Amino acid sequence: MLDQRLLRDNPELISQQLGRRGLVLDLSDLQAIARRERDLEEQRSALQAEGNRIGKEVGQRIQGGASASGPEVQELREQGNRIKHEVAALEEQEKALEQQLRQQLLALPNLPSPLTPDGRDEADNVVVREWGDPRREPGLQEHWEIADRLGLIDTERSTRIAQSRFVTLLGQGARLERALISFMLDLHGTKGYLEVLPPVLVNTASLTGSGQLPKFAEESFRCADDDLWLTPTAEVPLTSLHRDEVIPADQLPIRYAAYSPCFRREAGSYGRDTRGLIRLHQFNKVELYWFCRPEESEAAHEQLTRDAEAVLEALELPYRRLELCSGDLGFSAARTYDLEVWLAGAGTYREISSCSTCSDFQARRAAIRMKEGKGTQLLHTLNGSGLAIGRTMAALLENGQQADGSVRLPAVLAPYLGHDRLLPPA
RNA sequence: GGAGAGGUGGCCGAGUGGUCGAAGGCGCAGCACUGGAAAUGCUGUAUAGGGGCAACUCUAUCGAGGGUUCGAAUCCCUCCCUCUCCGCCA
Numbered sequence: 001m002l003d004q005r006l007l008r009d010n011p012e013l014i015s016q017q018l019g020r021r022g023l024v025l026d027l028s029d030l031q032a033i034a035r036r037e038r039d040l041e042e043q044r045s046a047l048q049a050e051g052n053r054i055g056k057e058v059g060q061r062i063q064g065g066a067s068a069s070g071p072e073v074q075e076l077r078e079q080g081n082r083i084k085h086e087v088a089a090l091e092e093q094e095k096a097l098e099q100q101l102r103q104q105l106l107a108l109p110n111l112p113s114p115l116t117p118d119g120r121d122e123a124d125n126v127v128v129r130e131w132g133d134p135r136r137e138p139g140l141q142e143h144w145e146i147a148d149r150l151g152l153i154d155t156e157r158s159t160r161i162a163q164s165r166f167v168t169l170l171g172q173g174a175r176l177e178r179a180l181i182s183f184m185l186d187l188h189g190t191k192g193y194l195e196v197l198p199p200v201l202v203n204t205a206s207l208t209g210s211g212q213l214p215k216f217a218e219e220s221f222r223c224a225d226d227d228l229w230l231t232p233t234a235e236v237p238l239t240s241l242h243r244d245e246v247i248p249a250d251q252l253p254i255r256y257a258a259y260s261p262c263f264r265r266e267a268g269s270y271g272r273d274t275r276g277l278i279r280l281h282q283f284n285k286v287e288l289y290w291f292c293r294p295e296e297s298e299a300a301h302e303q304l305t306r307d308a309e310a311v312l313e314a315l316e317l318p319y320r321r322l323e324l325c326s327g328d329l330g331f332s333a334a335r336t337y338d339l340e341v342w343l344a345g346a347g348t349y350r351e352i353s354s355c356s357t358c359s360d361f362q363a364r365r366a367a368i369r370m371k372e373g374k375g376t377q378l379l380h381t382l383n384g385s386g387l388a389i390g391r392t393m394a395a396l397l398e399n400g401q402q403a404d405g406s407v408r409l410p411a412v413l414a415p416y417l418g419h420d421r422l423l424p425p426a
Numbered sequence: 427g428g429a430g431a432g433g434u435g436g437c438c439g440a441g442u443g444g445u446c447g448a449a450g451g452c453g454c455a456g457c458a459c460u461g462g463a464a465a466u467g468c469u470g471u472a473u474a475g476g477g478g479c480a481a482c483u484c485u486a487u488c489g490a491g492g493g494u495u496c497g498a499a500u501c502c503c504u505c506c507c508u509c510u511c512c513g514c515c516a
Contacts, residue, residue: 042476045485052445052485055497059444073496080496246436246473369473376473 001105001365008034017111020118020326030104037097044090051083106208107215110361112326113335115298119325126325128337131309132318135344135399142345143394144276146401147173151425153277164274165266165281167390172422176396176409177284179416180389181259184286184311188386191307193257193288198237200260201228206240209366211332211358221263221281230263234287235383242291242368249372252379253292253300257386260285277390278350284389290382293370294360297380301357305337308353308386316410317395318342320349334359337384341391345398352391355384397422 002014011027018025058076062068117126147153152173158166169177185195204227207213212220212232221230231237238256247254262285273279288307292300305321312319324336333356340349360378363369369376400407400422407422414420 038476041485045476048486049484051496055495056445058496063444077496084496374471 001361002108002111003364004034004101004105007031007105008038014108014111018108020112020116021109021329022120022327023109025108030101033097033101033104037094037101040090040094040097044087044094047083047087047090051080051087054080054083103214106213106365109329109331110211110334110358112329113357113359116329116335117323117325118327120327121325122328124325125322125328125338128321128323130318130320131313132316132342134318134342136347137344140345140347140398141401142276143343143397146345146397146407147276147393149405149424150407150422152176152397152422155275163281165279167277167280167282173393175417176393176413176422177389179413180392181284181286182416183314183413184386184389185257185259187311187314188257188286188288188307191310193255193307196234196238196241196256196258198231198234198241198258198260200231200237200263201226202231202236202240203227204229206231206236206243209243210236210239210362211365212236215331218267219265221265231260232264233262233383234258234260234285235289238287238289238383239362239366239368239381243366244368246369246371246376247291247379249293249370252370253290253296255291256287256289258287258289260287277394280390286386286389288355288384288386290380291368292380292382294377294380297357297359297382300380300382301335301337301355304382304384305339305355308339308355308384311387311392312339312341312352314410314412315392315396317392317399319352330354330356332356332358332361334361339385339387341395343395343398345401350391350395352395353385353387355382357382 006014007027008031011031015025015027054076058073058080061073061076066073117124119125141149144153144155150173151171152169154168154170158168161168189195201223204213207220207229220232223229237260238258241256242254261282263282266279266281269279277283288304290297290300290304309319309321319339319341322338322340324333324338329336336354336356338351339353339355341352342348343350358381360380362381363378368379368381370379396409397407400409402408405424409417409420409422411420
């Protein structure tokens with residue numbers, strides 16, 4: 001959420017910055033609402049002060065011996081009553097405005113960072129760096145073909161169990177998935193991340209705090225009988241881990257690495273990536289998350305991204321880092337690096353991680369502050385995949401495929417699997 | 427799901443209609459005392475929003491929302507949450 005004070009004082013700045021995202025907004029009405037709300041608050045609190053004064057005087061007079069039903073006390077009571085009603089009327093208006101304001105503010109995305117390059121859409125994203133040596137031989141298989149051939153996944157039967165866009169992992173496939181989760185959590189653990197296994201059913205407040213609601217309700221699965229949703233990413237529970245808290249500044253930065261299954265409706269992507277492990281309603285992910293001081297967030301963003309890249313490098317997967325342009329930023333992000341892994345079979349790079357700094361946007365929504373000396377201030381939050389497990393497996397299969405039909409796996413996984421090669425079933 | 431108990435400041439804990447943002451204690455910070463420390467003493471120590479250059483000041487907040495009242499932490503209603511016991515259960 002954006003700062004109401006900024007809205008009151010400088011709505012042009014907001015429109016201009018959101019303009020970089022491609023939004024055309026006239027915020028003068030919203031500004032008027034914000035100002036009117038503040039004026040009402042002023043009026044109301046002055047009236048309340050008067051009411052408090054009268055209440056005290058009544059008490060003093062009665063205790064001083066005046067009759068509770070005497071004329072002067074009676075007069076004060078009537079005054080008090082009148083004020084009470086006026087206050088109630090003002091409060092009603094104020095609440096209505098407040099609600100309107102909040103509702104509209106919650107629907108506005110974050111301001112892009114000054115460091116975010118301008119651009120319309122993904123075509124304007126900037127390749128920042130490339131790592132590794134992509135295989136480009138002809139005749140390489142795509143991951144679902146390999147997975148199918150090696151008996152790692154069963155897509156068809158998953159439809160029977162659930163729907164399309166679900167996958168069941170079998171045998172070596174299930175083991176590899178589990179190994180990747182463990183490997184990533186272990187790796188991040190050595191870098192100071194605290195491992196977290198959060199609830200994957202989250203309430204509305206949690207989804208609102210991290211920015212998925214109210215705008216993107218159609219992207220999440222909801223439980224009909226409860227105020228609970230299936231989380232689309234561990235970013236949601238991790239943000240709310242500290243919702244409504246004031247954190248002593250000397251405890252920052254706080255860093256978490258969480259494994260969770262993630263659930264997404266993938267509305268509007270019919271027909272895209274229908275095969276394999278790329279786009280599923282349920283997938284596994286290890287998520288990295290930072291809470292830090294505002295002045296640290298830029299460096300934190302680089303570090304978090306490096307920590308995600310370290311996974312790809314350890315797994316010997318070629319990748320490139322993109323900096324998203326202003327028009328391609330996610331709702332809560334001020335600045336984002338996407339990591340794209342090379343898929344040798346498909347012959348393309350595919351997103352495998354998205355590392356964002358959200359400035360104080362989520363912190364304001366979720367009321368997460370830090371305390372240093374006296375007074376509190378909003379902190380900054382950052383998140384990034386480290387990494388999406390299914391896409392990692394896809395990359396390992398495509399990049400590691402061998403002429404003999406086996407798949408060579410990176411050495412770092414051997415301790416988890418007991419071998420470094422997937423062989424076709426005998 | 428059934429029965430009961432309870433939700434007060436960073437923590438513990440008083441407070442059943444009147445000047446209570448809230449006694450007392452602990453913790454924390456500053457000062458004094460000390461060679462230094464402990465102990466002791468004094469002072470201070472919530473959050474949000476508004477006004478003010480500032481000192482400061484106004485309003486709200488005792489789980490949440492509504493009600494009674496001139497006035498509510500205290501009374502009434504609804505809801506949420508926590509704990510204990512029973513049932514069920516991985």
